Amino acid sequence: MATLGIHKDFLMEFARLEKPVQKRVHEVFEKFREHRHAGLHLEKLENQRDPRIRTIRITKFMRGVVLAPETGDSFLLLKVMPHDDAIAWALKHRATVNSATYGIELRDDVALEQATASVPRIAPATGSEGMFAHVSDKDLTRLGIDGDLLPLVRHLSDEKHLDALHKILPEQQYDVLAGLAAGLDPEEVWRESIAAQAEEALRSSHAESGDQLTAAMARSQGRIALLSGPDELMDILSRPFDAWRVFLHPSQRRVAYRPSYKGPARVTGGPGTGKTVVALHRAAHLARQLPADTPAGAILLTTFTRDLAADLRRCLELLVPEEELRARIRVANVDAIANELVREDRGTPLSIVTDQKAIAARWSGIAQRLGLDQTGTFLDQEWRQVILAQDIRSPEAYLKASRAGRGTALSPLRRAQVWRAVEAFTKELRQAGEWTFLQVCAEAARLLEPRLERPFRHVLVDEAQDLHPAQWRMLRALVAPSPDDLFLAGDTHQRIYGNRVSLRTLGVSVTGRSHRLRINYRTTREILSWSTGLLNGEQVDDMDGGVESLAGYRSVFRGPFPETHGATGKAEEIAALASQVAQWVEGGVEPEEIGVAVRFVRLGREIAQALELLGVPAVVLGGGPAGFGAGVRIGTMHRMKGLEFRYMAIADVSEGTVPMPAALTAPELDPQQYQEDMLGELSLLFVACTRAREALRVSWHGKPSPFLVRSTS
Template sequence: MATLGIHKDFLMEFAKLEKPVQKRVHEVFDKFREHRHAGLHLEKLEKARDPRIRTIRINQFMRGVVLAPESGDSFLLLKVMPHDDAIAWALKHRATVNSATQGIELRDDVALERATAGVRGLPSPAGEPLFAHVSDKDLTRLGIDADLLPLVRHLSEEAHLDALHKILPEQQYDVLAGLAARMEPEDIWREIVLVQMEQASFNASPQATARADNEQSASAVGQDDLSAAMARSQGRIALVSGPDELMEILSRPFDTWRVFLHPSQRKVAYRPSYNGPARVVGGPGTGKTVVALHRALHLARQLPSEAPDGSILLTTFTRDLAGDLRRSLELLIPDERLRAKIRVTNVDALANQIVRESRSGTPLAILTSQKEITARWERIARKLGIDFTDVFLDQEWRHVVLAQDLRSPETYLKTSRNGRGTPLGPLKRAQVWRAVEAFVGELRKADEWTFLQVCAEAARLLEERGDERPYRHVVIDEAQDLHPAQWRMLRALVPSGPDDLFIAGDTHQRIYGNRVSLRNLGIAVTGRSTRLRINYRTTQEILAWSTELLTGRHVDDMDGGDESLIGYRSAFHGAAPHTSGAETKSDELFGLVAQVKEWNSAGVSPREIGVAVRYIQLGKEVARSLEEAGVPTTVLGGASGSGDGVRIGTMHRMKGLEFRCMAVVGVNDGIVPMNSAVTTEDIDPQQHREDVLGELSLLFVACTRAREALRVSWHGQRSPFLGKSASSENR
């Protein structure tokens, strides 16, 4: 049977085809189970730059493009395009092996020759060249072709490099983009080049991995040794072990690619072992969740045979995100017996279970209404005659008392209130503690709990077990939103030791205001922390626009330092985000409906479109407008709507999701940021700054759900957050 590789471009283009065409594509390439001459007609092209690039007829209108060497039985599926486009692409391109990584790269020879010829004889750039800080030796060592050096040396701005993105070999563009972002050559070597050299096979399946390993070790990589070169091109190419796996990949192309690893991700996920807690960080779309899933798989494979089911915990912040993890795990691990070793649940649900079991199964009455909680604080403050607002008391209890697990007035009087902006002397602290005792006393008397109280109690119960802990390994996704009480419970779930905790998160996406110091919680990740910088979901245009929202904002890294988006970039390009202001809400919704219909006409299905709002009532109005226009909708978390409709939800509900096209609606002053969600400066100036940053991060999260297109709109006065990023405004 032939060795098959699927290039990511093939998979993405296949996903956008109509179902009958997809079926025909599968029928054609399913014949690879036989020898390539049995039923396949791979057509050579006259005057092709690379005679190994052939085309194959799919139907009357579509052709596939395949890299098929003269000898050997390995094939790489490159493109699926309309007939004329496929021929034109095949004539211009050539497949080569990168001099540094020894992986396959595709190059538009015609366009590169024109671009290179165009700069020869031109005077040097007026300003400092873009890569003046990098020597020719370093460029060559990082895999830049010698014949491209004149072109590279003539670039003076990142925009010039971006303009070459579609014609440069992908691996070489990645290197140049990293250098343009001021990454050091040694960092590029470690994060882009070395990880591909170290990993000899892609994790499409154990069988494909083993086969590629054997072939790679048997011979050096040559131009026609496709199996080994494909194995070194992980992140761009998936190896397929047979017709069943081909059918599985082609049946869910977008989902399948979401669980494939790129080189920098694989190095983190499949490291044999960490000596203690390990962490992976990175902006939206860098694949932190994918890494967490693969880490759970790796740990499951390492378990001894006698390990019981559920030995590994894979957890996250909310129930919805846990459901997404569960579905992705089913896709990644078809083997039910292996998958059973991993339990998936959200943190609060697990804490509830632990406390409930200690009460012989008695259900817990949880206070879920924040209005009810603050109303209790208001009544207590009034009853005690103390001059504190309900908001201040609630925040002091959550961010100081529960965060530091304070259990007596003496400890509260002595504790640091770092992060709180209003100073409190001993008398004021004593008054606060009286309010805390009254609040907790009321809850205890009514046998009621808050979520954070349940987590604190679960941590206490686990500590009482001594060395007996329920899990061997704990993998945590969306770690930035967890409260210290939740972290203490997670720390107590697993004994300290190698591979105890694996943490994935991004503090730029913190939307619930829970600040922590892992170091202070006894979770040391120094020397075991990795940053991912390449976004594989969002276009560079959307990424740059969204990142500008956070420019100048101080964001901590959960470990005593600052988090940075320096060097953070996308792997592909697209259209610039569209911003639109309207006079009235009706006008804004009219514009949204027109945009959604335009996306539909361009071949984007309703379920591939997301609409984010700050509050759910606006989401319902959006749904009504779209439904009246004949567009099906699904309100996330709601009971109505078509399952295949446009996804509409609050910005909070959009966390962890992604869409081909994304609209963020109602980004008005007073709504984003939401006035009721921001502590006023007179109550606590520090908390005010934290709340504003949380609202800004919420908008950032909503915008970075987009893969290909982003539209941001408002009516009346636009949000102050859009001061710079709305420069492309269209009214």
């Protein structure tokens, strides 16, 4: 039976093909289903660098490129390109085995020879050192850099020279050099990019026999996916933009497929580094380790919102095609789990208050009735960030409680006044038969505390940075302390709901089991650089008593710089934005691959109307799965969380909108909370910008947001 491997470049090029050509690719490789690959007519070329690289006719104008050894039954699908380009690529390239990872590399021999021959012309300026002067030849060789490339590496003077070699260097070797260029030391690069594959190669070398190509492909899982059969290939080709989740960089794989963690584990990293992908693979790995008689739903994969949970469920279907195995993993958002537990205990449905304006009005009414000088906003924040956060159940406990992070000091008398307001607020809710989401989570945690049997064997949490301490206490109580009990994925740079936590104080210790991802797989370097510029000078906590860092955070993709556009008025901004989106569509971008983020839904509806007038379909995202309906996706910045698009436009990033005044605590009332609110608004813009894969456009009318000065200064 043929072993099929698919290179990620094949997949990305396939995704950009016209539909009739995609259909023909399906038909050609359908022959693998019946094991008739001998009839595929894999053609050899004359004077090629690697005789194992063959081409195959797709259409009159398109060819595929396949690595097919002389012996054995393994095939690696490499490229789909126009006829002449495919021939030229096949003639110049050679497949080799990396000396550190023992995985397959693709080398552009002709270009590398030309680059090496030109070393004297790109030598560093007199008196300057090469960018890798601090790394020894021994370390470079240990990291898999070929000896014949060392002279070229030694003469690279800056990142521009390295970037120029991106497309011709073997991917693994470029990855190593990019990590070193980003400031990682050789040992960090070894752990991130090499160690897991090298260890796997050592373990598997004793068992290998026969087809060496299959073994080398298996060791290249960051760039090559081994398919279980032709059905899986067809499924991947039917959803090419989703299928990148099949590919795991070594730094991701060592986290996702570690045999076991002794306790809670965590993966962090900036946007696009694949934290969600790691969590999905970890869930699949844990499901496969469970006994055959394990009941359904033994593993919980959870996140902050229903929309994100729906996206996780869709991705899990792609990653785990076996229905019986997938049934072991329940996907639901945190509040839904809490609601279910409390509803089962009470025997009746719960009435949840979700209108924040109504909640604020109730607090304000109580403050006025009790004659307090605190505002309703202050009381609501004190209740959520101190009382609920610390699970305080008595006035005596509140008097002794730490209020770290709250900028306004409270005397014992004022604390007593606040407690009276809290009692009045909760009494009103009880009398109305109403709950807030956080109350439900707190109650669910209390119900779970005395139980010996917990609902789940393993709990995995995505977007962990947005959860409140009450939600964390429930999650901790859902699973008994044990190996692999909790697995967390998140990035505090993307915290947009202001929930600060200390995992350690909540019984979730990840010391020694925390891993950071640094390679962005979604966003071009230009968009990434512009977006991270928004966060210049900001200190962000890591949820565990330290400071989170984007050091070493980098992208492997290049593209155009983000565009910014100012307009005198809203109508002018909408017209220009709609015109740009229409041009993207005319240029071949599918409407569903375009996202438009706004601060307010009303503006989103106006943009949708403008697009419809230009003949461009548009969907304003609301309830239900984000992918429902055909057309450009338009949604609030909050709604865009967890989504991604090839082309992204952010509208009305104007003064008075971003940051939104209503989202800010008055600085004179609580200066510390004001700073936290500003950081939340800044993170929201950062999240929206990093939804883009290839192109980003940011616009405003009137004066631009003061945040935009950060990325341009």
